[in-house]
Amino acid sequence: MSVSSKTRLVTITASLLNVACNLHTAKFLLPRKIFYMVEPLWQRLSLENLYLNPFPEALVSDYLDLAISMDNPASHQKCMKAKMESYLGTCYGQNNTTTMCDVPFHTTSSNLVYCQPGAFADVTHGVKTNVHAAETKHGNYIDKERYKIIRKWKRFGKNRLTSNTEDSFILKLLSFNILAQNLLEDHSYLYQGHNKKVLNWKIRKSLVIQEIHEADANVICLQEMQEDHLLDFVTPFKQLGYEYLYKKRTNDKRDGLLLLYRSNQFVLLDYAKVELYQAGIEILNRDNVGIIAKLSLRDSPETQVVVATTHLLYNPRRNDVRLAQTQLLLAEIERIAFVENTMTGPKYLPIILTGDFNLEPFTAVYKFLTEGSFEYYGKGRNLEPSQYNFLSNSLIPSRLCITDNCQHFNILTQRLQREGTGKVMLENSELPLQKRDGNMTLSSDVNMLQQNSVNINTGCTQIEIVKGYSVRFSSGTLTHPFKMHSVYRHINAHGEREATTHQDKWITVDYIFYSNIQPIEKYALPTISQCAALPKIPNFVVGSDHLCIGATFQLPRKKSVL
Structure with a gap:
């Protein structure tokens, strides 16, 4: 290695050490709200500038190890002695390690342009060229750009957002299975081909929170929220004005559901934490749960909506269990969403049902939700026609x-x-x-x-x-009183299937269903072929083994009757 290269390596390494120390010091010195807003950007700038330079992979590992170890009190004391120099809003130029170039603090990740002259000739079309090969290896700026281009908020059909806030309220919802760390570690064999550094919870948490913040949703539904990570995880959201409901899975399970909502926009009128485990009933002896929240607009109390989230059984062969779980969950939604009986039948509030349903599009439980009826009698446990072990007329x-x-x-x-x-x-x-x-x-x-x-x-x-x-x-037949629709079509205009996770293959298992409310936008999902071109998830772009999903709805405001 040349003298100049060694000098450059030492300079970059020292800079990263300083960044890590500054980041940890800031955690103690800055107001908590400000720190949690800048922490993801700080880490992203450090990681991505590291990938833009042709240095050994060991340097990347050393930096990540250092970043992870910063919660150590001894490390904190050492950092407090160092001179605190601001790296926020700056990055190294390509040709001069001592020259800094400005990056505005408010720059979003989708518009972030790094200080590598000529690296990106066009910031609006396709994947950028002339990016160092190390990026592709580590999971990286080229993949982040590809991911951001794929994951756009797209208009739902011909529907348009209203500009009249007096007549309508815009409800933006994000749903995300964030992968509980204990489940990742208990099933580590599923992640053998992944970069070990990105499987660390501190790294994944930063990526997950960053993606949630960028969506700027006013209702957030998360699955696989580990209970002993909860308070630390919700802290930045509470600082931003969110309140939350949490429901751990039953018995000895350590993760559960988290529903957050902006308290300056919504009032929680009623809720249910639904246990789908019911003792002594074989078909309901799994530890899955649901959360249902009845929300009203703070500035329009008569305008109300019901938001529910769940995470159903995984076992691919037991669609009958998922059907029974759905029957219980819908009964609780019906109880909370009911308004009144009318001459034409019962009237219900707008309903949004989201989560990880662990089922593929157009299969039995999906059809039950979207078509309102399903005959299970005489079918097998997978709810397909069967000549043996078929279901009776009682579920x-x-x-x-x-x-x-x-x-x-x-x-x-x-x-x-x-x-x-x-x-x-x-x-x-x-x-x-x-x-x-x-x-x-x-x-x-x-x-x-x-x-x-x-x-x-x-x-x-x-x-x-x-x-x-x-x-x-x-x-032998189940029905429900709602007219449910899926936000996603699951197949694009070219006949290509969308995906939300990888389970031996890329498939969709996460959904947003809605009733009596108008969708305006959806957070576009990649196709299977697009997913295959990205690194395995989790990676340094996506912090979970699921992709998040989202939708924007237009909720008509109800006028007060004097």
Whole structure:
């Protein structure tokens, strides 16, 4: 190595050490809100400038190890002794290691231009040329540019955003399975081909938070949020004015769901933390959960919306379990979203249902959600036609008091008869009084259900609640009262399939369904071929093994009636 190259290497290395120290020092000196806003940009500038220079991979590893170790108190004391020089908003030029060039602090990652003369001739078209090969190897600026070009917010059909904020509110939602670190470590064999550095939670957390912040959503739904990472993770969001709901998966699971919303825009009117695990029921013995939030606009209290998120069972062979889980979740959504009975039927609030459903487009549970009906009787556990081990006409036991139209029998009886307890019969470990035990007294509504029960192998139970209105149990067919649609079409105009994750192959398992609300934009997904051209996820661009999804909705404001 030449003397000039050695000098340049030493200079860059020293600079990175200083950046790492400054970053850690800032964590203690800056106001927390400012620090969490600049931390992702600081790390990104350091990493990407490192990749722009033809230095050994060891240097990259050493820097990342240093960045990760900065939470060590001894390291903190050492850094506090160093002179704090601002690297924010600057980067090295290509031909002169002592000359700095300006990068505005407010520059977004999609517009960031680095100080490498001639490296990028066109910042608006395609993937940039003349980028050092080290970038492609490490996951890198060329991939970030390709990813940003693919992931654009695109108009939904011919719908347009309204400019009249007095008539409509723009609700922007982001949903993201962020990959719990404990699950990554428990299933490390799935990530053997990945760069080990990017699998560290501190690196991934920074990338995940950065992508969420850039979306600027006012409602955020996250799956696989590890419980012991929760408080640290939500801190920057609380500083930006978000409130949140969290629900850990049941029993010994360590991760769960996180729903954040901007408290200056929304008021939380009601919520449910739904446990899809129900003791003693084989088809419901998995630890999946759901969160449902009923929100009103702070400046228009009568304008309300229901947002729900979930993460259903993974097992690809058990679509029957996912169908049963969906029946429970929809029953709780129905309870919270109900407004009133009308001459044409029940009226519901706008609904957005999102999350990781662990099912592919146009399969059984997807059809149930989007078509409103599905016959499971006689099908196998995968909900496909089967000649053996087929399902009976009963999916879940009637003691849960959930009808085949995904409604709580007790709630429905109370509405129609204007009497009764309206008790929800689902177990919930967070609500001890609702837990089922041998001494719980059954309501008169439940007694009526028990008296009308029949052999599940010979026929369904049909109960008339009021004259002309009956409900069914164990009919072999599920229905629901919502007109659900998917934000994504899953296949683009050229017949290419979209993808949200890689499970042996690139597939879609993450969705945003909606009812009674108008989508305006969606966060475009890459096609399978586009995904194949990117490094394996997680990488230094995407911090999870899922791609986030998003949509913008137009919510009409309700006028107060005087």
